[in-house]
Amino acid sequence: MIEVRNLTFSYGKDKQALHGLNFTVKDGEIFGFLGPNGSGKSTTQKILTGILKGHGGEALLFGKDLREVHTQEFFQKIGVLFEFPYLYANLSALDNLHYFSSFYPKEQLRDAEEVLEELEFKKDFFKKPVSSYSKGMRQRVSMARALISNPKLLFLDEPTSGLDPTGAVLFRRIIEKERQKGTTVFVTTHNMLDADLLCDRVAFISNGNIVALDTPGNLKEQNSNHSIAVCYLYQGRRKKQTMKAPELKSGIPFPYDKLLSIHSQEPTLEDIFIQYAGRRLS
Amino acid sequence: MWNNNKENSDHTCMNRCLTRKTSETQSSWKSLSSLFKKDCRMMVSGKFFLVALGSLLLYTLFIHFGYLNFMGDNANIYNVYLYDPAEIYTQTSPLIHSVASAKELDEALARDTSGGVGIHIKDGKPDIVLYAGTEKVDRHRADYALSLLHSTSGYQPETVGSNTPEMKQRREITCELLFIEIVAVGFLGIASVLFKEKQMGVIRVHAIMPFSKSLFVFSKVLLFLLTDLIFAALMTLFNVGLKEAAGILPAVLIQTGILSLIMALTGFGCTMLLKDFKQFSLAYLVIALFTATPVFLSANTAIKMDWIYYHPFYHVYMGLKNAFFSMPVTNPVYYISAVCVIILLFGIATTAFHKEMGKEG
Numbered sequence: 001m002i003e004v005r006n007l008t009f010s011y012g013k014d015k016q017a018l019h020g021l022n023f024t025v026k027d028g029e030i031f032g033f034l035g036p037n038g039s040g041k042s043t044t045q046k047i048l049t050g051i052l053k054g055h056g057g058e059a060l061l062f063g064k065d066l067r068e069v070h071t072q073e074f075f076q077k078i079g080v081l082f083e084f085p086y087l088y089a090n091l092s093a094l095d096n097l098h099y100f101s102s103f104y105p106k107e108q109l110r111d112a113e114e115v116l117e118e119l120e121f122k123k124d125f126f127k128k129p130v131s132s133y134s135k136g137m138r139q140r141v142s143m144a145r146a147l148i149s150n151p152k153l154l155f156l157d158e159p160t161s162g163l164d165p166t167g168a169v170l171f172r173r174i175i176e177k178e179r180q181k182g183t184t185v186f187v188t189t190h191n192m193l194d195a196d197l198l199c200d201r202v203a204f205i206s207n208g209n210i211v212a213l214d215t216p217g218n219l220k221e222q223n224s225n226h227s228i229a230v231c232y233l234y235q236g237r238r239k240k241q242t243m244k245a246p247e248l249k250s251g252i253p254f255p256y257d258k259l260l261s262i263h264s265q266e267p268t269l270e271d272i273f274i275q276y277a278g279r280r281l282s
Numbered sequence: 283m284w285n286n287n288k289e290n291s292d293h294t295c296m297n298r299c300l301t302r303k304t305s306e307t308q309s310s311w312k313s314l315s316s317l318f319k320k321d322c323r324m325m326v327s328g329k330f331f332l333v334a335l336g337s338l339l340l341y342t343l344f345i346h347f348g349y350l351n352f353m354g355d356n357a358n359i360y361n362v363y364l365y366d367p368a369e370i371y372t373q374t375s376p377l378i379h380s381v382a383s384a385k386e387l388d389e390a391l392a393r394d395t396s397g398g399v400g401i402h403i404k405d406g407k408p409d410i411v412l413y414a415g416t417e418k419v420d421r422h423r424a425d426y427a428l429s430l431l432h433s434t435s436g437y438q439p440e441t442v443g444s445n446t447p448e449m450k451q452r453r454e455i456t457c458e459l460l461f462i463e464i465v466a467v468g469f470l471g472i473a474s475v476l477f478k479e480k481q482m483g484v485i486r487v488h489a490i491m492p493f494s495k496s497l498f499v500f501s502k503v504l505l506f507l508l509t510d511l512i513f514a515a516l517m518t519l520f521n522v523g524l525k526e527a528a529g530i531l532p533a534v535l536i537q538t539g540i541l542s543l544i545m546a547l548t549g550f551g552c553t554m555l556l557k558d559f560k561q562f563s564l565a566y567l568v569i570a571l572f573t574a575t576p577v578f579l580s581a582n583t584a585i586k587m588d589w590i591y592y593h594p595f596y597h598v599y600m601g602l603k604n605a606f607f608s609m610p611v612t613n614p615v616y617y618i619s620a621v622c623v624i625i626l627l628f629g630i631a632t633t634a635f636h637k638e639m640g641k642e643g
Binding site: 046049050051052053072073074075076078080082084086087088089090091099100102103104105145 | 309312313316320323324327479482483484486487489490491492493494639640
């Protein structure tokens with residue numbers, strides 16, 4: 001679906017934003033692009049969605065060079081959720097969706113109300129102006145706008161931003177559902193939980209370079225010290241011991257009265273990112 | 283056989299191309315209609331039409347009950363200066379000021395701020411000297427000056443040329459207010475609508491919508507053009523009168539169209555390039571002070587500015603004024619230049635729009 005080879009981009013003479021990125025995104029894959037603010041992830045997404053022009057290197061989308069595919073036909077195939085919920089504040093959710101969907105062929109469109117209902121958007125607000133919505137509600141309408149045209153390739157920039165935990169779970173479920181339909185999803189985020197729970201593969205980007213690319217599981221395994229922390233009570237005192245996983249093969253190797261908990265010391269994606277990039281995600 | 287196959291394949295290819303073109307055209311019309319409807323809603327919610335209607339009423343009331351009442355009595359009072367070296371005209375009106383030389387005549391006209399008229403008798407014939415900017419439209423002043431020269435021959439200045447003094451004033455003030463409305467109010471109107479869209483960030487969303495991006499610019503400009511044309515038509519009908527308006531309306535609408543397109547595209551470009559409405563207000567002040575003011579001064583007063591001929595707005599304003607006085611511009615260079623400027627501004631506005639779409643949130 002997406003093939004990027006030696007992708008470079010510069011905002012000016014001394015503002016090189018991307019330094020030769022290489023990655024591929026397979027059909028039906030959820031691909032995560034993780035990086036802190038200013039790392040180049042939004043620039044990459046803007047290039048891939050045709051908003052930014054003048055890149056170096058090669059990028060193929062739908063099997064065609066990016067420089068040739070930015071036609072109406074290309075835009076009909078993609079859906080984009082922007083970092084901020086950009087909507088007409090004086091129009092209602094339905095009016096916004098009807099307006100933005102009017103640029104697509106009728107036969108590829110989903111029903112606006114149906115999409116909003118899927119996103120658990122309150123029915124009472126369907127016809128109220130966006131200016132009266134909370135941030136989470138706006139994010140839901142923005143997501144509906146990205147989904148309404150049944151895109152083959154979905155670009156999501158910080159999809160769960162502004163959502164409460166229930167909303168975030170719902171969004172992850174919907175993204176997974178899209179993937180099951182065959183949609184390829186390119187997620188740009190600095191939320192490592194989203195990346196961990198959603199993505200088949202993730203790429204870490206730092207200062208315009210991809211510093212690591214693999215499945216979240218592999219990354220964690222490769223960077224794990226395979227240790228386990230055991231909390232227990234012994235002679236009336238609470239204690240904690242950390243040991244390597246193989247040491248547990250023949251049971252707990254020390255005396256204890258009561259086991260309280262056993263924790264895997266597997267690193268989070270954020271820990272791994274710091275290892276690779278030397279800086280935090282957010 | 284091979285040729286047949288090739289012909290068939292060429293045919294299929296041509297049909298496919300035609301079908302694609304037709305569907306693209308249909309899709310463009312559909313997109314333009316969506317953009318246009320949305321722009322109308324934005325303007326309704328921004329109360330732009332209400333402001334335009336209010337302006338129309340205010341201007342009309344001002345012209346009917348204010349301007350004509352206050353200025354009516356002074357309609358035909360201009361200073362008339364006569365330089366008659368051979369002293370051919372001896373029985374002139376006492377309202378005429380005689381001067382001793384051509385230089386003195388020139389100085390008197392330069393000093394006069396009330397629209398004075400000069401008469402230079404050359405080879406026994408009166409040569410009317412007006413400030414260059416008003417030459418075409420001021421047959422009334424010329425006729426008034428000649429009436430004073432022939433004051434003993436029963437020349438009646440009540441109806442001069444094809445205009446009564448009141449009609450002349452109606453046309454003049456309608457033209458001036460229309461110019462102000464388009465330059466100032468229309469220009470600010472497009473900015474207020476666009477800044478709202480800019481603040482809401484929705485301009486960026488249009489970057490990934492499947493339509494030609496120039497349609498976004500086109501739709502906005504089209505809406506402002508139509509609004510200005512309707513405004514100009516109503517303003518002319520209400521203030522010049524139905525009968526008189528019928529004769530001048532086509533020319534007035536053409537000039538309004540040129541001015542409206544230039545202002546809407548300039549407003550669009552400025553809105554895209556400038557950060558916020560504060561910066562835009564400053565730019566607007568510059569435009570109003572340094573662009574429109576010299577044009578008004580030059581075209582309506584005796585202040586002389588030699589460089590004014592290089593000022594593009596001067597020609598557009600004079601084009602509008604001449605249209606109001608049934609003397610439309612016929613010089614093709616003017617129209618070709620106007621079209622070139624509009625195309626150039628459209629290109630700048632579209633480029634600025636693309637730049638805005640690529641900006642960070």
